[in-house]
Amino acid sequence: MVTRLAVLIAVIAVAEAALGLLTRWLSAGLGEGLILDLRTAVFDHVQRMPIAFFTRTRTGALVSRLNNDVIGAQRAFSNTLSGVVSNLVTLLLTMAVMLSISWQITLLALVLLPVFVVPARRMGSRMAGLQREAAHHNAAMGTQMTERFSAPGATLVKLFGRPAEESAEFAARAGHVRDIGVRTAMAQATFITALTLVSALALALVYGLGGYYALRGSLDPGAIVALALLLTRLYAPLTALAGARVEVMSALVSFERVFEILDLQPLITDRPDARRVPDGPVSVEFDGVSFGYPSADKVSLASLEDVATLDSREGTEVLHDVSFRAEPGRMVALVGSSGAGKSTIAQLLPRLYDTDAGSVRLNGVDVRDLTGDSIRETLGMVTQDGHLFHESVRANLLLARPDATEDDIWDALRRSRLDGLIASLPEGLDTVVGERGYRLSGGERQRLTIARLLLARQRVVILDEATAHLDSTSEAAVQEALAEALEGRTAVVIAHRLSTVRAADLILVVEAGRIVERGTHTELLAAGGRYEQLYRTQFERPAAEERPEEGRPHGAQPVR
Incomplete structure (x- = not known):
């Protein structure tokens, strides 16, 4: 036992x-x-x-x-x-x-x-x-x-x-x-x-x-x-x-x-029968577009926002019946007050959001009928932030085109007026730019994002306040780089500084989510409307500041 x-x-x-x-x-x-x-x-x-x-x-x-x-x-x-x-x-x-x-x-x-x-x-x-x-x-x-x-x-x-x-x-x-x-x-x-x-x-x-x-x-x-x-x-x-x-x-x-x-469900998905953007030069068209940002409960979680409950109300409509067309190889500029809806228009073009009404088209095809990959291959965007990853110059550029050669990279840097700076760095293309590119100046960051755009060789370029935060010297260098980036491409340019859009083929004045004026620089100045007011505000104020004697209080002395 x-x-x-x-x-x-x-x-x-x-x-x-x-x-x-x-x-x-x-x-x-x-x-x-x-x-x-x-x-x-x-x-x-x-x-x-x-x-x-x-x-x-x-x-x-x-x-x-x-x-x-x-x-x-x-x-x-x-x-x-x-x-x-x-x-x-x-x-x-x-x-x-x-x-x-x-x-x-x-x-x-x-x-x-x-x-x-x-x-x-x-x-x-x-x-x-x-x-x-x-x-x-x-x-x-x-x-x-x-x-x-x-x-x-x-x-x-x-x-x-x-x-x-x-x-x-x-x-x-x-x-x-x-x-x-x-x-x-x-x-x-x-x-x-x-x-x-x-x-x-x-x-x-x-x-x-x-x-x-x-x-x-x-x-x-x-x-x-x-x-x-x-x-x-x-x-x-x-x-x-x-x-x-x-x-x-x-x-x-x-x-x-x-x-x-x-x-959480993504708001943007490819349709089963989605196709690629047609080859050749690309036109951009907005046809009766209205849009409001989605409510919080559709895109987030209360615990991720650190709030008790999420707002389920639909977002207020920020674009109302917006229509325009940018012909292939032409530049359309959007100007207007802050918060007018210009950046929202720019975000609808690469289909970061879907419209509530109307349609956005590339070469006559609704973006909702196109694959996301082909849209990304066709459209490039430069924003005012010029975001870069905490990686090397090379890695940040290859994000746009992983198969680019060394010659392609240096050509993009040359055209963005940045080749001299990168060549002077001890580690050259392998120099780490720091988190968000903070080891570079604002102008250098912007030119590096433009070099990335040039390397991608995209057919449509969106510039969203690309020079908004730059000083005059940096802006001049960036403008030269942008001229290279826009050559032969369809462009949608958003700008507060009207001097940057004078040469646009079509200027759209956006206010409160609507296009209130459209035309060339000369036509809009002659019309004497909102564009003329914006232009006068920007260009007459500096002129007045250059005449300090005018408007000085009686008895006041100039500052030495």
Whole structure:
């Protein structure tokens, strides 16, 4: 009898060890594969989201979903579920052996089984709540670090002298996470202690009842020892399984946060029968276009914006019945007051948004009937920000055309009047430009984005305030580069400085989302309308400033 029990216990131990190794190997592969699949799925999905998503979302909160929550979901597979199979097998084998020795004592020992289930359910809900709260504070810390550790954010903090306040704010958030961690650890310790106490009570029950049967001669003393030993092996996997349920409940919070992102639907998708932009020179046409930005609930999540609820009201219409046509190889300029809708028109052309009414066409084909890849190959845009990645000059340029040769790159730099500067740098094309290109001046950043545009060889060029923030010297250099970029291409140019659009084939004056005037520079000046007012405001004010004697108060002296 004793020999048989010893063999059975040895078999159980070997089986448990083998299953533990096997399930650990399988779960590790499953868990790491899950991380890979979830991260790539979220990254790919976020890239398809509309621009409105990024204008509303806190970057740190989004990155937290991609990192912390994906890892939290993975733990349920790598760490928790890896032991579930081996624990279940151990539990069933141990129970079978105990039943073969004494079914009465075994059933009595299992009376305490519900004590494992009830606390596990309650603890799972509590741990999920703590996990959700910790995720919120971690996202807030991520947002603060993302914003403050960028070049503009760090500059702002230093200029306004708030490093101490920023540190205090971060410390408060980190303190919340610490407190949640302490509460979580204490809750887990209390839970495990309670389960250990139940196991001890069950062991005492076995010894007491087994001793009673032994005194009556109905049970061998060796069997009592075996039952006691097996009981410890029975309650150990029970404790582990109860803990696994708690861990899974916590991991479900991470899953929910990840799938909240995946459940957001992209507003722009290719139609099944979408085709490429026709070859040859490209015309651009807006036909009766009206547009309002999508409501917040369609493009974002309240938790990503750090608000209680999202506004479900549709956006106010910002464009009203806009119609114009840019012939192939011609330049159309958009001018008007700030907020008039000029940049919105520029965003509709590459289909960053879809119109609410009317259509946008390239070579007579509605952009909704064209593939996104072919639109990107056809249209290039330079904005006033001139965004660059924290990579080398070469990497930033090859973003436009990965197969470009060294000669192609230098030709684009020469045409953008930047070849001399890059050649003078110690590392040349391999010089890292810094985050957002902040190691370069504003004019140099703009010319580098123009070089990228030239390298792409796109047939339609959109310039959205490309020289808005430049001084006169930088603007002159950028204007020379732009002249190269626009040559032979269809161009839509947005500008506040009217001097940059005098040569446009067609000038559109946009106010309050409507085109109120159209014509050439000469025609619009002669009409004496809104364009003439803008022109007079820009060009008469500098002239007045050059005559300081006029309008000086009586008795005032010039500043020496």
